[in-house]
Amino acid sequence: MTVFITRRLLQSCLVIFVMSLIVFFGVNVIGNPIDILINPEADQAEIERAIKALGLDRPIHEQYLVFIQRAFEGDLGRSFVFGEPALKLIMQRMPATLELALCAMLISIVLGIPLGMWAGLKPESAAGKSIMGFSILGFSLPSFWVGIMLIMIFAVMLGVLPSTGRGQTVGLFGLQVSFLTWDGLAHLLLPAVNLALFKLSLVIRLARAGTREVVLQDYVKFARAKGLSPSRIVLVHVMKNIMIPVVTILGLELGSVIAFSVVTETIFAWPGMGKLIIDSINLLDRPVIVAYLLMTVFMFITINLVVDILYSILDPRVRLQDIKG
Amino acid sequence: MTSNFPTLVVEDLRTYFYTKAGVVKAVDGISFTVDRGEILGLVGESGSGKTVTGFSIMGLVDPPGRVAGGRILFKGDDIAGLPDDAMRTLRGNRIAMIFQDPMMTLNPVLRIDTQMIEAIKAHNAVSNDEARRRARDILGRVGIPSPDERLKAYPHQFSGGMRQRVSIAIALLNDPDLIVADEPTTALDVTIQGQILYEVQKLCRESRTAMIWITHDLSVIAGLADRISVMYAGRIVESGQVDEVLDRPLHPYTRGLIGSVPSENRRGVPLAQIPGMTPSLLNLPPGCAFRARCPRADNACLTPPEMTLAAPGREVRCFHPHLA
Numbered sequence: 092m093t094v095f096i097t098r099r100l101l102q103s104c105l106v107i108f109v110m111s112l113i114v115f116f117g118v119n120v121i122g123n124p125i126d127i128l129i130n131p132e133a134d135q136a137e138i139e140r141a142i143k144a145l146g147l148d149r150p151i152h153e154q155y156l157v158f159i160q161r162a163f164e165g166d167l168g169r170s171f172v173f174g175e176p177a178l179k180l181i182m183q184r185m186p187a188t189l190e191l192a193l194c195a196m197l198i199s200i201v202l203g204i205p206l207g208m209w210a211g212l213k214p215e216s217a218a219g220k221s222i223m224g225f226s227i228l229g230f231s232l233p234s235f236w237v238g239i240m241l242i243m244i245f246a247v248m249l250g251v252l253p254s255t256g257r258g259q260t261v262g263l264f265g266l267q268v269s270f271l272t273w274d275g276l277a278h279l280l281l282p283a284v285n286l287a288l289f290k291l292s293l294v295i296r297l298a299r300a301g302t303r304e305v306v307l308q309d310y311v312k313f314a315r316a317k318g319l320s321p322s323r324i325v326l327v328h329v330m331k332n333i334m335i336p337v338v339t340i341l342g343l344e345l346g347s348v349i350a351f352s353v354v355t356e357t358i359f360a361w362p363g364m365g366k367l368i369i370d371s372i373n374l375l376d377r378p379v380i381v382a383y384l385l386m387t388v389f390m391f392i393t394i395n396l397v398v399d400i401l402y403s404i405l406d407p408r409v410r411l412q413d414i415k416g
Numbered sequence: 417m418t419s420n421f422p423t424l425v426v427e428d429l430r431t432y433f434y435t436k437a438g439v440v441k442a443v444d445g446i447s448f449t450v451d452r453g454e455i456l457g458l459v460g461e462s463g464s465g466k467t468v469t470g471f472s473i474m475g476l477v478d479p480p481g482r483v484a485g486g487r488i489l490f491k492g493d494d495i496a497g498l499p500d501d502a503m504r505t506l507r508g509n510r511i512a513m514i515f516q517d518p519m520m521t522l523n524p525v526l527r528i529d530t531q532m533i534e535a536i537k538a539h540n541a542v543s544n545d546e547a548r549r550r551a552r553d554i555l556g557r558v559g560i561p562s563p564d565e566r567l568k569a570y571p572h573q574f575s576g577g578m579r580q581r582v583s584i585a586i587a588l589l590n591d592p593d594l595i596v597a598d599e600p601t602t603a604l605d606v607t608i609q610g611q612i613l614y615e616v617q618k619l620c621r622e623s624r625t626a627m628i629w630i631t632h633d634l635s636v637i638a639g640l641a642d643r644i645s646v647m648y649a650g651r652i653v654e655s656g657q658v659d660e661v662l663d664r665p666l667h668p669y670t671r672g673l674i675g676s677v678p679s680e681n682r683r684g685v686p687l688a689q690i691p692g693m694t695p696s697l698l699n700l701p702p703g704c705a706f707r708a709r710c711p712r713a714d715n716a717c718l719t720p721p722e723m724t725l726a727a728p729g730r731e732v733r734c735f736h737p738h739l740a
Contacts, residue, residue, distance in 0.1 A: 309520035316474055316515075317535040317586065318508030327534075331525045406525060407570040 099399065103392045110388045111162070111381075115155050118377050118384075145171060158381075167385065168378030172371070177382035181364055187257060188356070188363030190268055192348040194279055195286035196341065203291045204337065207298025208325065214303060222295060229292030238285045238358035245281060253278050255360035282359040286352055290344055297340055301333030308332075335406050342398030346391040421492035422451040423594050423626035424473070429486035429496070431465075431472045440697045442468040442481065444650035447723075450594065453624040455617070457641030457658060459631060459673070463694050465650040466630045467516075470596040472496075473628070474513050475503035491593065509539040512587035516599040518580035522571035528555075528582060529567040535589050550589065558585045559615055577608035584616065591623065598630045613640055634677050638662055643729075646670050649695055649705035652723070656730040666726055666737040668710045704734070712736040 129141050142148050146157065158168060167178045210222040246254035257269050258278030269275025305311060306329060314328045353365035360366075364383065371379040431443040443465040450456045458466045471477050473488055475498065488496040495506065507513075515521040523531060532551035536542060542550075548567070555563035558581040571579060580600055587595055597616070601609040617640055620627050631637055637644055637658065645655040646667065654667040665671045675688035692709040701707065703718040710717070716735045726732045726739065 309515055309517060310523040312476060313513075313515055313521040313583070313586075314523065315476055316507055316513040318504045318506070318538050319534060320504070320538065323534065323538075328523050328526070332523070335525075407527075408524065408572050 096396075096400075099396055103396065106392060107385070107388060111159065111385060112155075114381050114384045114388075115158060116151065118380050119151055119154070121375075123375075162385075167382035170371075170376050170379050172374050172376045172379075177376075177378040178386075180367065180379060181382055181386055184362060184364045184367045186268065187361060188349055188352055188365060190270060191279065191282055191286060191355070191361060191363060192345065192352060194270065194283040195290060195348060195352075196345055198283060198287035199290035199294045200341065203294025204298050204330075204333075207295040208302045208330065208333070210295065211299040211302025212306065212325065214299075223299070226292040226295040229288045229295075232288075234285065234289065234354050235358060237288055238282075238355060241281050241285055242358070252281055254281065257362060282355050282361050285359070286348060286355045290341075290348065293340060293344065294337060297337050298333055301336055302329055305329050305332045331405065335402065338401050338405060339398060342394050342401070343391075346387070346394045349387075349390060421489065422449050423454075423491060424450045424628075425487075425489040426469075426473070427487045427489065429469065429472060429488060430484045431468050431477055431481060432484040433481040435480055435698075438698050440481075441650050441700070442697060443472060445486065446645075446647070446650070446652045447486075448645050448652065448655065450626040450628055452593075452626055453621060454643070455620060455627045455629055455641045457629050457631065457637035457644035458647060459634060459637055459644055460647035461632060461673075461694050463697070464647040465697075466632075466647050467598055469647070470513065470598045470628065470630055473594075473596055474507060474511060475500070476507075476513075505539070508535055508587075508592075509590045510592050511594045511596065512590070512592040514580075514583050514587050514595065514597040514600040517603045518576050518583055518600075519603070521583050522579055524571055526570075527567070528569055528571065528574075532567070532582075532586055532589060535586055539590050551585075554585045554588050555582070557619070558582075558588070559611070560585070577604050577612065580604060580608075580612060581615075584612070584619075588619065588623075592625060594626045594628070595620070596628045596630070599632070601636060602631070602633065609636070616640075634662065634673060646673070649700060650697060651705065651733065652731075653706065653733045654731065656727075660727075660730060664738075666730065666732040666739065667706075667734050668712050668736070668738065669706050671738060672709075 125138060125141055125145075125147070129138060133141075139148075146154060149157075161168070165178070166176060169175065170177050170180055173180060206222050210219040213219045242254045245252040256278055257275060259272045259274040260269050269279050311324060311328055314324045319328075349364075352361075352363060353369055355361065356363045356365035357369065367379065368383050370376075371383070426449070427447050428445050429443055429447070430441065430445055433440040433442055446465075446469060448456060448458075458469065460466045468477065468481070472483050475495065477483060483496050486496065487494050490506070490511065495503065498506075522528070529548060529551060532555075533544060533547040536547040536550055537544075540547075552563045552567055555566060560566050560578060560581055566574075571582075574582065580603075584600070587597075600616075601612055604612065613636065616627075619625070629637065629641055641658045643656065644658050644661050645652045646661070646669065647653070648669050654661060654665065654670045661670060662674060665674055669690070672688070672690035676690065678687060690709055695701065695705055695708065702720070704710070704713070704721050707713045707717045714736070721733050721735050723731050723733045726737060
């Protein structure tokens with residue numbers, strides 16, 4: 092297990108290094124941030140000064156080396172726009188996004204697995220068919236449209252839930268969170284549901300497919316032949332087997348939910364990272380874009396590692412291979 | 417607790433599958449008896465209804481199939497129409513089953529101890545420690561070395577033969593009165609098969625457990641069973657003491673089966689085959705189901721033959737049995 096984790100960590104470092112190359116050079120060949128940032132009436136001397144101040148006068152490989160050097164010191168550059176460290180900007184916005192993403196994930200797991208298993212156990216029942224119909228809608232309706240509809244129904248027509256912002260937040264371990272106050276929870280609900288809808292449908296489908304496959308296996312019949320109660324068969328024998336694909340996909344999806352919750356955050360004016368990256372792209376705020384992308388890579392790698400470790404807890408066959416490897 | 421009733425009496429059992437294409441009469445009126453310490457061999461080709469018979473006794477026939485008629489008397493009580501809750505208290509407790517493929521019957525993500533202890537605790541109010549002790553003892557009894565360590569292993573860490581021993585151990589956990597063994601040695605290689613047969617037989621005799629051994633392999637049944645019933649197309653066509661049936665088969669189908677087993681005595685002679693295939697159970701021809709493949713068939717066989725007593729303890733369903 093230690094060997095496995097060490098090897099994975101080394102691989103991860105390599106991936107981050109390669110990504111930093113691609114991201115840094117990729118971002119630095121598009122557009123000219125000076126054109127956007129500086130007053131169009133500024134004279135040549137001012138422009139020169141601005142270029143120098145941002146470090147854009149030096150050759151790109153030198154810029155990269157400086158960037159890498161600073162990155163090791165925990166500095167991913169300063170935002171051109173805000174004049175603040177890019178990492179700090181992202182970290183300020185991160186709790187909001189994390190809260191939203193985790194909440195959406197929670198909704199999709201807590202609802203998705205039971206619903207999917209139900210649909211898998213009783214595929215011909217009205218409930219089973221309705222669940223599948225719902226999941227098709229969840230898959231195919233565009234996220235922004237659902238978001239607008241949610242605002243229309245719950246905020247405008249019924250007037251029961253707020254439509255924008257985070258509401259009242261409280262500090263928890265130095266982070267500002269919404270879910271501990273009623274007001275914050277009310278603000279959280281609509282965006283979380285909006286973001287969860289697609290994942291929920293995905294989890295339902297995975298759980299259903301897994302369940303339908305597993306209930307036909309001999310070991311389920313054998314479990315019945317042992318005289319076990321239906322609840323034990325479903326909750327232990329079936330569920331543990333379907334969790335393997337579900338965990339894989341959820342792990343990958345968690346990364347994408349955090350990194351790309353842009354649409355939902357924009358619609359509900361949720362002050363998270365998604366909104367920051369859209370603004371930064373519009374303003375060509377290179378350091379923020381680079382820092383954001385690197386953070387995303389880092390997050391995906393971490394999540395994948397956690398998923399692999401979870402795997403070995405869920406599936407003993409994986410564990411053995413790792414020890415051999 | 418002794419009762420005068422035989423462990424299991426099956427009377428005119430019918431298990432039908434109601435499919436869109438029609439009613440499949442997988443088991444169509446079979447009767448047999450198994451008593452304490454006795455091993456009944458249920459022999460037949462694939463699709464003859466022997467596995468469905470086993471599942472019918474266990475109450476594990478899945479829709480669209482169901483037990484459509486007949487009685488299953490377990491120690492005198494009819495369990496054929498029992499609701500699932502009541503049946504569950506018998507399953508794995510008084511009646512246990514061993515499945516065909518040991519690679520598939522153990523849950524791959526649960527440890528052996530979990531799978532054994534849950535079977536004990538489903539039927540007995542015992543502590544985890546007590547259940548674990550019992551599981552370990554029984555693993556030892558079926559010939560698994562260092563059972564304490566092996567309890568903590570996962571199924572994939574066992575070989576096929578070892579896994580089947582574990583399944584057998586699970587079947588034995590609650591000291592059942594009846595074990596339905598559905599081709600438990602078919603998936604194993606011959607040396608392991610021999611060991612398992614020997615041990616099952618020993619365990620069965622020691623604890624006086626009744627057993628139904630379902631197989632298509634006559635050579636397995638020869639050394640194992642007391643009596644055999646030969647099934648064809650959902651019906652029993654011949655039954656009797658194992659030696660008598662194998663030495664002097666009465667039904668042409670049984671003769672065909674025995675003729676198709678390779679033997680030392682007929683080296684160099686082509687194996688006899690039964691011509692044709694098992695008929696589709698969806699629309700069986702009227703009369704004797706074996707008629708189309710039978711060398712002795714004539715017009716009499718157009719009406720269905722009844723089970724008749726050919727000799728004491730010998731029954732056959734044929735108009736033209738091979739009487740000496």
